[in-house]
Amino acid sequence: MEQVLSPLAIAHQHVVFEEGLALDCGVHLPRLTVAYRTYGRLDAARANAVLVCHALTGDQYVAETHPLTGKPGWWEVLVGPGRAIDTERYFVISANVLGGCMGSSGPRSPRGEEGDGQALWGTDFPPITIRDMVRAQRRLIAHLGIERLFAVIGGSMGGMQVLEWAATYPDAVFAAIPIATAAHHSAQNIAFHEVGRQAIFADPDWQGGRYWQSGRTPARGLAVARMVAHITYLSEQALTRKFGRRVRAGSSVLGPYSDIFEVESYLQHQGSSFVHRFDANSYLAITRAMDYFDLAAEHNDDLASAFAGTKTRFCLVSFSSDWLFPTSESRALVRALNRAAANVSFVEIETDKGHDAFLLDEPDLARALSGFLAGCAEHARLA
Amino acid sequence: MSLAARIAPLRHVAKNMRVDLDLIAGMIAPGTRVLDIGCGDGTLIAHLFRTKGCDARGIEIDMKEVTRAVARGLPVMQGDADIDLAHYPDGAFDYVVLSRTLQAVGRPRAVLRQMLRIGTRAVVSFPNFGHWLVRWQLLVRGRMPMTPTWDRMWYETPNIHPCTIRDFFDLCHAEGYAVERWLAADEAGHRAPWRRAPWLANLFGEQAVFLLRAKR
Numbered sequence: 001m002e003q004v005l006s007p008l009a010i011a012h013q014h015v016v017f018e019e020g021l022a023l024d025c026g027v028h029l030p031r032l033t034v035a036y037r038t039y040g041r042l043d044a045a046r047a048n049a050v051l052v053c054h055a056l057t058g059d060q061y062v063a064e065t066h067p068l069t070g071k072p073g074w075w076e077v078l079v080g081p082g083r084a085i086d087t088e089r090y091f092v093i094s095a096n097v098l099g100g101c102m103g104s105s106g107p108r109s110p111r112g113e114e115g116d117g118q119a120l121w122g123t124d125f126p127p128i129t130i131r132d133m134v135r136a137q138r139r140l141i142a143h144l145g146i147e148r149l150f151a152v153i154g155g156s157m158g159g160m161q162v163l164e165w166a167a168t169y170p171d172a173v174f175a176a177i178p179i180a181t182a183a184h185h186s187a188q189n190i191a192f193h194e195v196g197r198q199a200i201f202a203d204p205d206w207q208g209g210r211y212w213q214s215g216r217t218p219a220r221g222l223a224v225a226r227m228v229a230h231i232t233y234l235s236e237q238a239l240t241r242k243f244g245r246r247v248r249a250g251s252s253v254l255g256p257y258s259d260i261f262e263v264e265s266y267l268q269h270q271g272s273s274f275v276h277r278f279d280a281n282s283y284l285a286i287t288r289a290m291d292y293f294d295l296a297a298e299h300n301d302d303l304a305s306a307f308a309g310t311k312t313r314f315c316l317v318s319f320s321s322d323w324l325f326p327t328s329e330s331r332a333l334v335r336a337l338n339r340a341a342a343n344v345s346f347v348e349i350e351t352d353k354g355h356d357a358f359l360l361d362e363p364d365l366a367r368a369l370s371g372f373l374a375g376c377a378e379h380a381r382l383a
Numbered sequence: 384m385s386l387a388a389r390i391a392p393l394r395h396v397a398k399n400m401r402v403d404l405d406l407i408a409g410m411i412a413p414g415t416r417v418l419d420i421g422c423g424d425g426t427l428i429a430h431l432f433r434t435k436g437c438d439a440r441g442i443e444i445d446m447k448e449v450t451r452a453v454a455r456g457l458p459v460m461q462g463d464a465d466i467d468l469a470h471y472p473d474g475a476f477d478y479v480v481l482s483r484t485l486q487a488v489g490r491p492r493a494v495l496r497q498m499l500r501i502g503t504r505a506v507v508s509f510p511n512f513g514h515w516l517v518r519w520q521l522l523v524r525g526r527m528p529m530t531p532t533w534d535r536m537w538y539e540t541p542n543i544h545p546c547t548i549r550d551f552f553d554l555c556h557a558e559g560y561a562v563e564r565w566l567a568a569d570e571a572g573h574r575a576p577w578r579r580a581p582w583l584a585n586l587f588g589e590q591a592v593f594l595l596r597a598k599r
Contacts, residue, residue, distance in 0.1 A: 313458065315453065316460075334460055334462070335467070335470040338467065338470040338471050339470050339471070339472060340472075341471065341472055341475040343438070343440060343458050344440075344458065344460050345452075345453045345457075345458050345459055345460055346449070346460035346461050346462070347446065347449050347450050347453050347461060348446060348461060349450070350446070364450050367450065367453075367454040368450060368453045368454055370454070371453055371454035371455055371456045372453055372454075372456060373456075374456045375455070375456020375457060375458070376456070378456065
């Protein structure tokens with residue numbers, strides 16, 4: 001499990017903003033690092049930029065082999081040459097979120113100057129919000145010389161960022177595509193996150209969050225957190241279809257202490273592979289940011305006023321079997337956007353794959369995204 | 384039963400959607416904001432955007448049609464007119480269009496009121512139940528009419544609120560809507576000389592299109 005420390009060892013493409021960032025919690029982060037990747041070319045008018053916002057455990061490696069895991073980029077089914085988000089047409093940007101562990105400022109990053117050895121933020125990293133993440137991305141966009149994003153796209157927590165972008169910087173977003181998301185994190189979602197956090201806290205190797213000093217990381221706790229979360233990303237139908245009640249090959253012993261069902265080893269694999277690429281304190285910080293998220297509360301409890309007078313063209317997408325961010329949440333957003341007389345497209349995609357569907361090869365999702373983007377490009381008079 | 388359950392089977396009432404849409408588009412001024420209720424795959428919206436530069440959007444209940452429309456790059460949302468119109472602010476659109484759907488909604492009056500609340504004007508088209516063939520069949524056969532337009536048995540038709548052109552004039556009068564323009568046409572969309580005389584139009588028109596505005 002020592003490899004957990006390795007994200008630090010990898011050099012991620014990044015930019016440093018020495019002036020830091022004022023956070024919602026009132027703390028001024030003294031130094032802001034944003035790690036990012038870009039794909040495709042920015043056109044002469046700097047008008048074809050598409051920002052892809054990643055979800056809780058995603059990162060900036062959207063459309064290329066991940067340097068740590070060696071796996072394909074998490075959205076290669078949708079982002080790439082000739083794909084729905086066509087990198088031959090659009091300049092795609094993705095940043096590791098503030099609080100993340102793939103090179104952006106977060107609990108896993110050095111507290112002082114770069115190369116300052118073991119002085120990491122850890123649990124002293126100030127609490128962050130989705131809006132803080134978006135502000136950090138805004139710095140990156142300005143650094144890249146872009147005033148207005150052609151589109152901001154993201155699923156789940158990425159969708160929360162999309163909504164926050166549209167509400168906070170309406171003139172900087174021509175089109176917004178929040179996928180499988182909600183205007184706030186529900187009590188049930190917070191509850192699941194809390195189980196994950198408690199699993200991390202309960203791991204003796206967490207050591208009050210200062211685990212890097214001993215070199216032992218709370219891998220068991222983090223793996224359990226991931227296992228719980230992973231269940232929420234799937235659907236009952238998908239689990240039944242993939243595993244049913246099938247028993248593992250070679251498992252003959254009946255008893256509570258041995259793995260019997262295939263679904264168990266699947267979940268354990270999800271948990272153990274996760275801890276090699278993710279930092280426990282980052283997981284704590286980011287799940288908290290999601291839990292805090294309540295767009296209406298930021299606008300006097302009136303969701304429609306978050307989008308008052310918006311010129312942004314919206315496309316909301318939900319998935320029929322997603323019970324973590326159900327269609328009803330997207331519909332509530334659509335109605336708020338209707339109250340603001342915004343330009344809204346909304347599709348619910350029929351699938352049994354649950355919340356995870358937004359990461360998978362869903363032909364209707366690809367069709368809707370590429371069609372919506374093409375329509376917006378026509379309205380934006382994009383070449 | 385909600386509008387949701389009614390709109391889908393209704394589609395085959397609109398025998399010649401293209402013709403109906405042409406008649407409707409003829410009543411809409413260029414460069415305006417338009418909401419098309421029950422927009423299907425967005426044919427009218429695309430037409431209004433490309434030929435008239437309208438900011439045209441749509442609501443459609445059938446998810447397959449919505450996906451097709453969005454994949455065509457059209458701003459269409461899945462929704463139910465009975466529920467979702469209530470969420471739009473007053474005067475959000477210059478025109479709200481309801482194409483061959485009024486006869487199938489549960490509360491036509493309520494839908495019309497919503498249309499003229501959120502839009503300055505409403506464009507409503509419907510098949511005319513006063514057409515001579517309908518009258519003739521009922522008179523001679525003593526049974527519910529079966530015609531190319533009214534082609535489903537009484538026990539399975541989604542068209543629970545059929546009306547005639549003269550009925551619709553009466554409703555507009557009762558509700559205080561000004562009829563700014565109207566026309567009647569046959570199924571092929573040909574306007575005939577009788578189109579300016581309501582009682583003749585009511586006898587020979589197979590479909591009607593009205594442009595309404597709420598009186599101040």
